[in-house]
Amino acid sequence: MSAAAQPSADQDFAGAPPLAITGLHAGYGPRRVLHGIDLTVPVGSVIALVGPNGAGKSTLVRAVCGRLAPSAGAVTVCGDPAAAGAARARIGLAPQEIALYRPLTIAENLAVFARLAGVAWREVPACIDRVMARTGITARRDERIERLSGGWQRRANVAAALVGSPRLLVLDEPTVGVDAPARADLADLVRSLAGDGLGILLITHDFAFAEAVAERVAILAGGRIALEGPLAELVAQHFPGQRRVEVTFAAPPDSAGRRVLADHGLAGGVDPAAFSGVVADTPEGAGGLIAALKGSGLVPRTIVFEAAGLDALYAAVTREPRP
Structure with missing residues:
Protein backbone atom coordinates (compact mmCIF):
# COMPACT_ATOMS: atom_id res chain seq x y z
CA MET A 1 0.00 0.00 0.00
CA SER A 2 1.10 3.59 -0.35
CA ALA A 3 3.79 4.34 2.18
CA ALA A 4 3.17 8.02 2.92
CA ALA A 5 1.52 11.21 1.70
CA GLN A 6 1.49 11.64 -2.06
CA PRO A 7 3.85 14.13 -3.71
CA SER A 8 2.52 17.16 -5.54
CA ALA A 9 1.61 16.54 -9.17
CA ASP A 10 4.00 19.18 -10.46
CA GLN A 11 7.04 17.79 -8.64
CA ASP A 12 10.03 17.38 -10.97
CA PHE A 13 11.80 14.06 -10.70
CA ALA A 14 14.64 15.23 -12.95
CA GLY A 15 14.43 12.14 -15.11
CA ALA A 16 15.39 9.75 -12.30
CA PRO A 17 13.99 6.22 -12.74
CA PRO A 18 11.20 5.03 -10.44
CA LEU A 19 13.69 2.59 -8.87
CA ALA A 20 17.47 2.45 -8.95
CA ILE A 21 19.40 -0.05 -6.82
CA THR A 22 23.19 0.19 -6.89
CA GLY A 23 25.66 -2.01 -5.03
CA LEU A 24 23.08 -2.92 -2.39
CA HIS A 25 24.23 -4.98 0.58
CA ALA A 26 21.64 -5.60 3.29
CA GLY A 27 20.71 -8.03 6.01
CA TYR A 28 19.74 -8.42 9.62
CA GLY A 29 22.43 -7.76 12.19
CA PRO A 30 25.52 -9.80 11.31
CA ARG A 31 23.60 -11.93 8.78
CA ARG A 32 24.04 -10.62 5.26
CA VAL A 33 21.22 -11.50 2.85
CA LEU A 34 21.80 -9.29 -0.20
CA HIS A 35 25.21 -8.93 -1.79
CA GLY A 36 25.93 -6.17 -4.31
CA ILE A 37 22.50 -5.90 -5.96
CA ASP A 38 22.21 -3.67 -9.04
CA LEU A 39 18.76 -3.24 -10.56
CA THR A 40 16.87 -0.45 -12.31
CA VAL A 41 13.17 -0.12 -13.06
CA PRO A 42 12.69 2.55 -15.74
CA VAL A 43 9.54 4.58 -16.35
CA GLY A 44 6.80 2.58 -18.06
CA SER A 45 8.45 -0.81 -17.64
CA VAL A 46 7.80 -4.09 -15.83
CA ILE A 47 10.76 -5.93 -14.31
CA ALA A 48 10.07 -9.44 -13.03
CA LEU A 49 12.14 -10.61 -10.07
CA VAL A 50 12.20 -14.38 -9.59
CA GLY A 51 14.24 -16.67 -7.39
CA PRO A 52 14.11 -19.62 -5.00
CA ASN A 53 12.66 -19.31 -1.54
CA GLY A 54 15.34 -17.84 0.70
CA ALA A 55 17.09 -16.04 -2.16
CA GLY A 56 16.44 -12.63 -0.59
CA LYS A 57 13.34 -11.39 -2.44
CA SER A 58 11.48 -10.33 0.71
CA THR A 59 14.57 -8.58 2.04
CA LEU A 60 14.93 -6.73 -1.25
CA VAL A 61 11.30 -5.57 -1.09
CA ARG A 62 11.87 -4.28 2.44
CA ALA A 63 14.89 -2.32 1.25
CA VAL A 64 12.98 -0.92 -1.74
CA CYS A 65 10.14 0.22 0.53
CA GLY A 66 12.55 1.94 2.91
CA ARG A 67 11.92 -0.54 5.74
CA LEU A 68 15.45 -1.92 5.82
CA ALA A 69 18.54 0.27 5.71
CA PRO A 70 21.36 -0.83 3.38
CA SER A 71 24.65 -1.75 5.00
CA ALA A 72 26.27 -0.58 1.75
CA GLY A 73 25.08 0.73 -1.58
CA ALA A 74 21.91 2.69 -2.27
CA VAL A 75 18.25 2.34 -3.14
CA THR A 76 16.57 5.39 -4.65
CA VAL A 77 13.00 6.01 -5.76
CA CYS A 78 12.69 8.82 -8.29
CA GLY A 79 16.14 9.98 -7.16
CA ASP A 80 15.47 10.08 -3.41
CA PRO A 81 16.75 7.54 -0.85
CA ALA A 82 14.13 4.84 -0.31
CA ALA A 83 13.82 5.60 3.41
CA ALA A 84 13.03 9.28 2.78
CA GLY A 85 9.41 10.38 3.05
CA ALA A 86 9.47 11.77 -0.47
CA ALA A 87 10.52 8.39 -1.84
CA ARG A 88 8.07 6.34 0.20
CA ALA A 89 5.27 8.61 -0.99
CA ARG A 90 5.98 7.49 -4.55
CA ILE A 91 5.78 3.74 -3.81
CA GLY A 92 2.63 1.66 -4.06
CA LEU A 93 2.90 -1.84 -2.59
CA ALA A 94 0.37 -4.60 -3.36
CA PRO A 95 1.53 -7.34 -0.96
CA GLN A 96 1.10 -11.06 -1.42
CA GLU A 97 -1.49 -11.23 1.35
CA ILE A 98 -4.69 -9.32 0.61
CA ALA A 99 -4.09 -6.24 2.78
CA LEU A 100 -7.69 -5.07 2.86
CA TYR A 101 -10.43 -4.93 5.51
CA ARG A 102 -12.56 -7.93 4.57
CA PRO A 103 -15.89 -6.73 6.08
CA LEU A 104 -15.64 -3.40 4.20
CA THR A 105 -16.56 -2.72 0.59
CA ILE A 106 -14.03 -1.88 -2.08
CA ALA A 107 -14.99 1.80 -1.93
CA GLU A 108 -14.75 1.88 1.86
CA ASN A 109 -11.33 0.25 1.77
CA LEU A 110 -10.07 2.70 -0.82
CA ALA A 111 -11.32 5.61 1.29
CA VAL A 112 -9.35 4.32 4.28
CA PHE A 113 -6.16 3.84 2.27
CA ALA A 114 -6.55 7.19 0.53
CA ARG A 115 -6.61 8.95 3.88
CA LEU A 116 -3.62 6.91 5.08
CA ALA A 117 -1.82 8.02 1.91
CA GLY A 118 -2.47 11.66 2.76
CA VAL A 119 -5.26 12.38 0.28
CA ALA A 120 -7.36 15.33 1.51
CA TRP A 121 -10.92 14.50 2.55
CA ARG A 122 -12.46 16.57 -0.23
CA GLU A 123 -10.35 14.75 -2.81
CA VAL A 124 -11.07 11.22 -1.60
CA PRO A 125 -14.22 10.58 -3.71
CA ALA A 126 -12.46 11.62 -6.92
CA CYS A 127 -9.41 9.54 -5.96
CA ILE A 128 -11.60 6.47 -5.39
CA ASP A 129 -13.38 6.93 -8.71
CA ARG A 130 -10.06 7.36 -10.51
CA VAL A 131 -8.33 4.25 -9.17
CA MET A 132 -11.45 2.11 -9.55
CA ALA A 133 -11.74 3.14 -13.19
CA ARG A 134 -8.03 2.56 -13.67
CA THR A 135 -8.22 -0.99 -12.30
CA GLY A 136 -11.62 -1.89 -13.76
CA ILE A 137 -13.44 -2.46 -10.46
CA THR A 138 -16.05 0.31 -10.54
CA ALA A 139 -18.92 -2.15 -10.98
CA ARG A 140 -17.92 -3.90 -7.73
CA ARG A 141 -17.36 -0.76 -5.65
CA ASP A 142 -20.10 -1.58 -3.09
CA GLU A 143 -19.26 -5.27 -2.64
CA ARG A 144 -17.50 -6.42 0.52
CA ILE A 145 -14.02 -7.86 0.10
CA GLU A 146 -14.98 -11.11 1.82
CA ARG A 147 -17.56 -11.79 -0.91
CA LEU A 148 -15.24 -11.21 -3.87
CA SER A 149 -13.43 -13.89 -5.86
CA GLY A 150 -9.65 -14.12 -5.67
CA GLY A 151 -9.25 -12.21 -8.93
CA TRP A 152 -11.40 -9.27 -7.82
CA GLN A 153 -9.65 -9.18 -4.45
CA ARG A 154 -6.32 -8.94 -6.28
CA ARG A 155 -7.60 -6.06 -8.38
CA ALA A 156 -8.83 -4.26 -5.26
CA ASN A 157 -5.44 -4.89 -3.62
CA VAL A 158 -3.74 -3.20 -6.58
CA ALA A 159 -6.24 -0.34 -6.50
CA ALA A 160 -5.40 0.32 -2.84
CA ALA A 161 -1.73 0.55 -3.82
CA LEU A 162 -2.56 3.24 -6.38
CA VAL A 163 -4.48 5.72 -4.22
CA GLY A 164 -1.33 7.70 -3.42
CA SER A 165 -0.48 8.21 -7.12
CA PRO A 166 2.80 6.25 -6.89
CA ARG A 167 5.53 6.28 -9.51
CA LEU A 168 6.78 2.82 -8.51
CA LEU A 169 4.37 -0.10 -8.07
CA VAL A 170 5.62 -3.21 -6.27
CA LEU A 171 3.52 -6.31 -6.97
CA ASP A 172 4.31 -9.24 -4.69
CA GLU A 173 2.88 -12.53 -6.01
CA PRO A 174 -0.23 -10.90 -7.53
CA THR A 175 -1.61 -14.13 -9.05
CA VAL A 176 -1.83 -16.26 -5.90
CA GLY A 177 -5.32 -17.75 -5.64
CA VAL A 178 -6.35 -16.46 -9.06
CA ASP A 179 -7.87 -18.59 -11.84
CA ALA A 180 -6.77 -18.50 -15.48
CA PRO A 181 -9.29 -15.90 -16.79
CA ALA A 182 -8.56 -13.58 -13.87
CA ARG A 183 -4.80 -14.00 -14.46
CA ALA A 184 -5.27 -12.85 -18.04
CA ASP A 185 -7.24 -9.82 -16.82
CA LEU A 186 -4.50 -9.02 -14.29
CA ALA A 187 -1.88 -9.26 -17.03
CA ASP A 188 -3.87 -6.74 -19.09
CA LEU A 189 -4.07 -4.46 -16.04
CA VAL A 190 -0.33 -4.63 -15.36
CA ARG A 191 0.51 -3.85 -18.98
CA SER A 192 -1.95 -0.95 -18.91
CA LEU A 193 -0.44 0.52 -15.74
CA ALA A 194 3.04 0.31 -17.25
CA GLY A 195 1.67 1.97 -20.38
CA ASP A 196 0.48 4.84 -18.17
CA GLY A 197 4.11 5.41 -17.12
CA LEU A 198 4.41 3.48 -13.86
CA GLY A 199 7.58 1.57 -13.13
CA ILE A 200 6.57 -1.89 -11.90
CA LEU A 201 8.64 -4.37 -9.91
CA LEU A 202 6.94 -7.77 -10.09
CA ILE A 203 7.98 -10.43 -7.60
CA THR A 204 6.54 -13.77 -8.65
CA HIS A 205 6.86 -17.53 -8.92
CA ASP A 206 4.30 -17.47 -11.75
CA PHE A 207 6.66 -17.71 -14.70
CA ALA A 208 3.92 -17.66 -17.35
CA PHE A 209 2.54 -14.42 -15.88
CA ALA A 210 6.02 -12.88 -15.80
CA GLU A 211 6.56 -13.80 -19.45
CA ALA A 212 3.23 -12.19 -20.33
CA VAL A 213 3.90 -8.80 -18.73
CA ALA A 214 7.62 -8.19 -18.15
CA GLU A 215 10.12 -6.64 -20.55
CA ARG A 216 13.04 -7.76 -18.43
CA VAL A 217 13.68 -10.43 -15.84
CA ALA A 218 16.09 -10.61 -12.92
CA ILE A 219 16.91 -13.95 -11.32
CA LEU A 220 17.94 -13.67 -7.67
CA ALA A 221 19.92 -16.56 -6.21
CA GLY A 222 21.90 -16.63 -2.99
CA GLY A 223 21.33 -12.93 -2.40
CA ARG A 224 22.84 -11.95 -5.76
CA ILE A 225 21.43 -11.10 -9.17
CA ALA A 226 22.53 -14.16 -11.09
CA LEU A 227 21.11 -12.96 -14.40
CA GLU A 228 19.25 -9.87 -15.62
CA GLY A 229 18.09 -8.60 -18.98
CA PRO A 230 15.41 -8.90 -21.68
CA LEU A 231 13.92 -12.38 -21.39
CA ALA A 232 13.99 -13.18 -25.11
CA GLU A 233 17.67 -12.23 -25.35
CA LEU A 234 18.62 -14.21 -22.25
CA VAL A 235 16.83 -17.32 -23.52
CA ALA A 236 18.44 -17.00 -26.95
CA GLN A 237 21.89 -16.68 -25.35
CA HIS A 238 21.47 -19.65 -23.03
CA PHE A 239 19.52 -22.01 -25.29
Missing part, protein backbone atom coordinates in the same frame (compact mmCIF):
# COMPACT_ATOMS: atom_id res chain seq x y z
CA PRO A 240 20.60 -21.43 -28.89
CA GLY A 241 19.05 -24.04 -31.15
CA GLN A 242 17.31 -25.79 -28.25
CA ARG A 243 13.75 -26.47 -27.20
CA ARG A 244 12.22 -27.11 -23.82
CA VAL A 245 10.73 -30.54 -23.22
CA GLU A 246 8.39 -31.64 -20.45
CA VAL A 247 7.66 -35.32 -19.85
CA THR A 248 5.09 -36.70 -17.42
CA PHE A 249 4.49 -40.27 -16.33
CA ALA A 250 1.54 -42.08 -14.79
CA ALA A 251 3.77 -42.89 -11.80
CA PRO A 252 7.18 -41.61 -10.69
CA PRO A 253 10.05 -43.45 -12.46
CA ASP A 254 12.36 -45.65 -10.42
CA SER A 255 16.00 -44.72 -9.77
CA ALA A 256 17.19 -46.29 -13.04
CA GLY A 257 14.58 -44.34 -14.99
CA ARG A 258 15.55 -41.11 -13.26
CA ARG A 259 19.18 -41.70 -14.24
CA VAL A 260 18.15 -42.09 -17.89
CA LEU A 261 16.19 -38.85 -17.72
CA ALA A 262 19.09 -37.06 -16.03
CA ASP A 263 21.48 -38.33 -18.72
CA HIS A 264 19.28 -36.53 -21.25
CA GLY A 265 19.17 -33.31 -19.23
CA LEU A 266 15.72 -33.75 -17.70
CA ALA A 267 15.24 -32.84 -14.05
CA GLY A 268 12.34 -33.47 -11.71
CA GLY A 269 10.18 -30.79 -10.13
CA VAL A 270 7.55 -30.54 -7.43
CA ASP A 271 5.55 -33.27 -9.14
CA PRO A 272 7.64 -36.47 -8.82
CA ALA A 273 6.11 -37.80 -12.05
CA ALA A 274 7.07 -34.74 -14.15
CA PHE A 275 10.49 -33.96 -15.65
CA SER A 276 11.69 -31.11 -17.81
CA GLY A 277 14.82 -29.87 -19.58
CA VAL A 278 16.05 -28.84 -23.01
CA VAL A 279 16.98 -30.78 -26.14
CA ALA A 280 18.39 -29.82 -29.51
CA ASP A 281 15.78 -28.17 -31.71
CA THR A 282 16.16 -30.82 -34.41
CA PRO A 283 14.30 -33.99 -35.35
CA GLU A 284 17.30 -35.93 -34.04
CA GLY A 285 17.14 -34.19 -30.67
CA ALA A 286 13.48 -35.06 -30.10
CA GLY A 287 13.83 -38.49 -31.70
CA GLY A 288 16.87 -39.37 -29.62
CA LEU A 289 15.03 -38.60 -26.39
CA ILE A 290 11.97 -40.59 -27.42
CA ALA A 291 14.14 -43.55 -28.45
CA ALA A 292 16.00 -43.44 -25.12
CA LEU A 293 12.75 -43.46 -23.19
CA LYS A 294 11.42 -46.37 -25.21
CA GLY A 295 14.67 -48.31 -24.90
CA SER A 296 14.60 -47.93 -21.12
CA GLY A 297 11.01 -49.03 -20.81
CA LEU A 298 9.86 -45.54 -19.78
CA VAL A 299 6.38 -44.88 -21.14
CA PRO A 300 5.42 -41.17 -20.92
CA ARG A 301 1.87 -40.14 -20.26
CA THR A 302 2.60 -36.85 -22.05
CA ILE A 303 5.60 -35.35 -23.79
CA VAL A 304 5.59 -31.71 -24.89
CA PHE A 305 8.20 -29.79 -26.88
CA GLU A 306 8.08 -25.99 -26.88
CA ALA A 307 10.33 -22.95 -27.09
CA ALA A 308 12.53 -22.50 -24.03
CA GLY A 309 11.32 -19.82 -21.65
CA LEU A 310 11.74 -18.42 -18.17
CA ASP A 311 11.28 -21.78 -16.44
CA ALA A 312 14.17 -23.34 -18.38
CA LEU A 313 16.31 -20.26 -17.76
CA TYR A 314 15.49 -20.34 -14.05
CA ALA A 315 16.41 -24.00 -13.78
CA ALA A 316 19.69 -23.46 -15.62
CA VAL A 317 20.71 -20.49 -13.46
CA THR A 318 19.58 -21.73 -10.05
CA ARG A 319 20.27 -25.43 -10.73
CA GLU A 320 16.86 -26.35 -9.38
CA PRO A 321 13.45 -26.90 -11.02
CA ARG A 322 10.92 -24.14 -11.08
CA PRO A 323 8.76 -23.79 -7.94
